[in-house]
Every structure is written in C-alpha cells, then in structure tokens.
Amino acid sequence: MVPLVHSPRAPDMADTADTTDTPDKPFYEHHVFFCLNQRKPGERTCCADKGAQAAQEHAKKRIKQLGLAGEGKVRINKAGCLERCEEGPVVVIYPQGTWYTYVDNQDIDEIIDSHIVGGKIVDRLKI
Secondary structure, eight states: OOOOOOOTTSOOGGGSOOOSOOSSOOSSSEEEEEEOOOOOTTSSOOGGGGTHHHHHHHHHHHHHHTTOBSTTSEEEEEESOOSOGGGOSEEEEETTTEEEEOSSHHHHHHIIIIIIITOOOOTTTBO
C-alpha cells in the first residue's frame, strides 16, 4: 500500500481561504463566454466571421471601465464553438445560462447595462 503524501500543489483546505463555488454563491457573479470559433472557408458559418473577437474585447474593456472585473464579480472569457453557429455571433452568461446574439457594440453595451448591471434580460437579443 502506498502512503498518501501531502502535495504542495494541493494545500489542505484548512490552510486556504474559501473561494470555491457553493450552491448559493458561484465563483463569479456573472461568467460571460463569447464564442470566437473560426471555421475553414466553405464550412458552416462561425462567430469569428461575425465580429466576435472585437465584441469580446469591447465587453472586457467595458467591464473593467465599470469596475466590475475580478474575483466574485464579472469575468469575460473567450470560448471555442458553442454549437449555436447559425444563431451567432453568440454570448452566454452564467450562472443564469442566458444566451444572446448581437450585431454591434451597442448590443454588447445593452447586454452589460441591462443584464449584468441591472439584472434584466434583454429580450430582443435573447436566443
């Protein structure tokens, strides 16, 4: 039998602050994923061809400007294919699991202002 060895990469839970998810409180209040998938020419449509990279960068910058970025707050992430290509470009916000499409930065700002800041779903962009 091999004895268990304490790993320096896995500290005892008693030695660390509790930053884990719980059913009541996720790690981020809003975790936002922008599909940035790029497909080869001639394949199915993709979010990258519809300005997704610029939209993700705009959202990340705006969230930082609003002082909403960081642990326990809002995280803007890049994602690979989210399999809603024909509805794209797409963004999904967790933990709610709300999916949106958008056309421009004004749509991104509306999603940020209404959903993330105001707590209201943007019905006209919801998919």
